[in-house]
Amino acid sequence: xxxxxxxxxxxxxxxxxxxxxxxxxxxxxxxxxxxxxxxxxxxxxxxxxxxxxxxxxxxxxxxxxxxxxxxxxxxxxxxxxxxxxxxxxxxxxxxxxxxxxxxxxxxxxxxxxxxxxxxxxxxxxxxxxxxxxxxxxxxxxxxxxxxxxxxxxxxxxxxxxxxxxxxxxxxxxxxxxxxxxxxxxxxxxxxxxxxxxxxxxxxxxxxxxxxxxxxxxxxxxxxxxxxxxxxxxxxxxxxxxxxxxxxxxxxxxxxxxxxxxxxxx
Amino acid sequence: xxxxxxxxxxxxxxxxxxxxxxxxxxxxxxxxxxxxxxxxxxxxxxxxxxxxxxxxxxxxxxxxxxxxxxxxxxxxxxxxxxxxxxxxxxxxxxxxxxxxxxxxxxxxxxxxxxxxxxxxxxxxxxxxxxxxxxxxxxxxxxxxxxxxxxxxxxxxxxxxxxxxxxxxxxxxxxxxxxxxxxxxxxxxxxxxxxxxxxxxxxxxxxxxxxxxxxxxxxxxxxxxxxxxxxxxxxxxxxxxxxxxxxxxxxxxxxxxxxxxxxxxx
Amino acid sequence: xxxxxxxxxxxxxxxxxxxxxxxxxxxxxxxxxxxxxxxxxxxxxxxxxxxxxxxxxxxxxxxxxxxxxxxxxxxxxxxxxxxxxxxxxxxxxxxxxxxxxxxxxxxxxxxxxxxxxxxxxxxxxxxxxxxxxxxxxxxxxxxxxxxxxxxxxxxxxxxxxxxxxxxxxxxxxxxxxxxxxxxxxxxxxxxxxxxxxxxxxxxxxxxxxxxxxxxxxxxxxxxxxxxxxxxxxxxxxxxxxxxxxxxxxxxxxxxxxxxxxxxxx
Numbered sequence: 112x113x114x115x116x117x118x119x120x121x122x123x124x125x126x127x128x129x130x131x132x133x134x135x136x137x138x139x140x141x142x143x144x145x146x147x148x149x150x151x152x153x154x155x156x157x158x159x160x161x162x163x164x165x166x167x168x169x170x171x172x173x174x175x176x177x178x179x180x181x182x183x184x185x186x187x188x189x190x191x192x193x194x195x196x197x198x199x200x201x202x203x204x205x206x207x208x209x210x211x212x213x214x215x216x217x218x219x220x221x222x223x224x225x226x227x228x229x230x231x232x233x234x235x236x237x238x239x240x241x242x243x244x245x246x247x248x249x250x251x252x253x254x255x256x257x258x259x260x261x262x263x264x265x266x267x268x269x270x271x272x273x274x275x276x277x278x279x280x281x282x283x284x285x286x287x288x289x290x291x292x293x294x295x296x297x298x299x300x301x302x303x304x305x306x307x308x309x310x311x312x313x314x315x316x317x318x319x320x321x322x323x324x325x326x327x328x329x330x331x332x333x334x335x336x337x338x339x340x341x342x343x344x345x346x347x348x349x350x351x352x353x354x355x356x357x358x359x360x361x362x363x364x365x366x367x368x369x370x371x372x373x374x375x376x
Numbered sequence: 377x378x379x380x381x382x383x384x385x386x387x388x389x390x391x392x393x394x395x396x397x398x399x400x401x402x403x404x405x406x407x408x409x410x411x412x413x414x415x416x417x418x419x420x421x422x423x424x425x426x427x428x429x430x431x432x433x434x435x436x437x438x439x440x441x442x443x444x445x446x447x448x449x450x451x452x453x454x455x456x457x458x459x460x461x462x463x464x465x466x467x468x469x470x471x472x473x474x475x476x477x478x479x480x481x482x483x484x485x486x487x488x489x490x491x492x493x494x495x496x497x498x499x500x501x502x503x504x505x506x507x508x509x510x511x512x513x514x515x516x517x518x519x520x521x522x523x524x525x526x527x528x529x530x531x532x533x534x535x536x537x538x539x540x541x542x543x544x545x546x547x548x549x550x551x552x553x554x555x556x557x558x559x560x561x562x563x564x565x566x567x568x569x570x571x572x573x574x575x576x577x578x579x580x581x582x583x584x585x586x587x588x589x590x591x592x593x594x595x596x597x598x599x600x601x602x603x604x605x606x607x608x609x610x611x612x613x614x615x616x617x618x619x620x621x622x623x624x625x626x627x628x629x630x631x632x633x634x635x636x637x638x639x640x641x
Numbered sequence: 642x643x644x645x646x647x648x649x650x651x652x653x654x655x656x657x658x659x660x661x662x663x664x665x666x667x668x669x670x671x672x673x674x675x676x677x678x679x680x681x682x683x684x685x686x687x688x689x690x691x692x693x694x695x696x697x698x699x700x701x702x703x704x705x706x707x708x709x710x711x712x713x714x715x716x717x718x719x720x721x722x723x724x725x726x727x728x729x730x731x732x733x734x735x736x737x738x739x740x741x742x743x744x745x746x747x748x749x750x751x752x753x754x755x756x757x758x759x760x761x762x763x764x765x766x767x768x769x770x771x772x773x774x775x776x777x778x779x780x781x782x783x784x785x786x787x788x789x790x791x792x793x794x795x796x797x798x799x800x801x802x803x804x805x806x807x808x809x810x811x812x813x814x815x816x817x818x819x820x821x822x823x824x825x826x827x828x829x830x831x832x833x834x835x836x837x838x839x840x841x842x843x844x845x846x847x848x849x850x851x852x853x854x855x856x857x858x859x860x861x862x863x864x865x866x867x868x869x870x871x872x873x874x875x876x877x878x879x880x881x882x883x884x885x886x887x888x889x890x891x892x893x894x895x896x897x898x899x900x901x902x903x904x905x906x
Contacts, residue, residue, distance in 0.1 A: 128777045136404050139666050139670060140404060142832040151777055153736070155740070160743065167777060168778070177419055177422075210425040212422060247391075300625060347619075347626055349623075354877075360877040400668050445687070476693065477693070512656075513683030513698070514681075566886075567682065613886045614677070
């Protein structure tokens with residue numbers, strides 16, 4: 112049963128360790144969002160230690176936002192360790208479609224490790240399923256694809272739950288499609304809020320590992336509700352950004368359930 | 377004709393992609409400032425993809441604040457790609473003069489690629505033209521050099537527009553010198569505001585590529601006006617920093633033109 | 642004589658350069674905290690320049706939060722240069738105990754360079770002295786160890802001043818133990834506040850090099866008082882974080898001395 116509040120309460124009770132191998136731009140922000148929510152973030156990327164760190168984690172988040180050779184190798188090592196242990200893996204294919212290196216790396220990770228959820232914007236996800244997308248840097252525009260169908264198609268083709276974020280988010284396991292209608296337009300004015308949604312997806316998967324589709328949607332609802340609160344009183348992107356962590360920290364399970372707007376399509 | 381407002385409007389209409397190969401300290405901050413202004417930032421540094429990423433960008437910003445071998449090689453590759461395509465390049469020689477490695481790397485980039493604007497503090501720029509400067513880490517003191525003359529001399533010797541920032545900024549192409557008298561002293565209390573000015577210079581060059589001298593000065597005026605707004609109500613460096621992104625986001629072209637204080641010397 | 646205010650005044654008068662070789666997560670935050678306090682931060686990690694940068698610095702801070710081979714080698718080079726010059730060195734063994742790589746690297750640095758202060762949480766410090774500790778990622782729980790005794794034991798075994806931070810901080814040189822009872826619980830909700838305490842320890846050591854035990858305790862008192870001010874009016878971790886820099890910037894030497902709660906055990 113969908114209950115972002117119940118999963119949030121489980122996260123805060125267990126304080127799962129979420130291991131991130133992520134990009135330089137958002138390391139601080141994703142760690143702070145994870146901590147404000149109530150989970151424990153850790154960032155580690157050296158080949159010497161990623162497998163051991165994954166070995167004590169409850170979820171792994173891989174993000175290719177500023178990828179390079181050594182980092183990709185470490186993502187493969189950490190991903191294999193997570194797959195072997197059966198812990199959930201989130202892949203954020205930042206900028207897939209913008210360069211061939213990013214597209215190929217995303218596919219390499221999808222093919223070689225057991226990705227649970229791939230979380231991206233419509234252009235990134237469309238690129239991975241071979242649809243037409245215009246990706247400029249890390250932003251994207253997709254023409255002619257209904258996002259719910261994109262999520263369903265991506266889940267089937269990629270063999271992972273697809274979490275496609277936008278004004279309304281769509282999460283699918285290939286059969287069910289959940290639409291999440293929480294959030295605020297100021298999220299799009301701050302770098303790394305997509306990466307934050309991936310990190311929080313890792314925390315929610317750790318909090319509800321048996322129902323990853325629901326957990327992925329609940330994570331987006333929780334971030335969306337926090338963003339709605341952060342926007343109330345913000346003077347623009349900078350104060351909104353600071354208030355977003357306040358919002359995550361202040362999330363109350365009961366209120367979160369009341370405000371969650373998740374619909375099954 | 378100088379009009380920071382008109383260039384800002386052009387940036388917001390076109391949303392140019394600004395490719396940054398920059399330092400670890402300011403990646404998030406420069407991306408957020410670029411996004412708040414209305415352009416699209418992207419950070420990518422791997423040799424495997426920098427040329428392709430530069431190939432879809434409208435400006436390239438190179439910043440040596442935390443340089444190392446692989447990063448410098450990628451800067452050279454990206455710079456060559458930008459030079460070949462004729463898109464503007466900003467070089468921020470962070471810490472030139474503090475170590476020989478930084479000074480030599482700045483010269484190597486100036487010599488090997490087509491830098492449009494070199495943006496630095498007086499000590500960094502003085503170092504590059506061989507003048508006496510005391511550079512401590514990334515801060516500097518220059519004795520006996522009038523900053524307008526420093527900018528003019530640097531532009532002539534380095535073969536690029538020189539943008540020398542300080543309490544009053546001076547930008548020169550070797551003949552004209554523009555002084556920019558916007559800003560606030562709290563800018564000096566936050567790490568990376570110089571780097572932000574370089575990133576925004578990239579966005580303004582993309583918005584007005586035919587007039588790079590004016591665009592470089594306009595970028596500093598825009599940041600300065602945003603800083604003036606951010607300081608109003610700030611409780612110190614931290615809240616000023618958050619409010620700086622609010623200020624950039626809220627910039628209005630008409631008001632910006634009224635408040636721009638650019639003077640030709 | 643203990644006086645955080647006097648040391649703060651000395652820091653602001655001399656503006657010592659503090660060279661950080663630190664992790665990707667907190668680079669911006671530790672630089673901004675150092676700058677807000679009144680010292681000059683610099684981040685440099687390339688083997689080509691770390692020794693030269695350390696050569697102009699007044700303190701060196703090594704932090705293994707996102708360590709990898711090249712970075713560790715640079716820490717050794719910088720540490721040797723600092724040892725040769727006799728400037729203070731702070732080691733932050735982030736995550737020691739979480740992976741063997743981190744534990745071994747911390748010991749390698751302690752054994753090969755002249756560490757002045759090792760600053761960590763109880764689990765990290767306990768790991769380094771061989772006591773039982775549960776370290777999850779970068780968080781830790783230590784059972785059955787009184788923190789003042791842990792600090793004293795660690796100082797004796799590691800041959801460095803041990804600064805063990807928690808709700809009450811304990812700093813010891815192996816004989817004296819100073820307890821610091823400033824701070825606020827919101828510090829634990831923001832990533833990198835431990836790293837910030839290590840960076841500020843570097844600044845205070847530079848401000849009072851002859852009395853490193855006292856300087857290390859004073860640094861924690863200063864951060865604690867700033868945190869108390871930041872919490873007053875904060876809406877949660879995000880606005881607290883922004884206000885923390887305001888608090889450091891606004892620290893007044895006389896008031897700081899009045900509010901310092903350092904007790905010798």
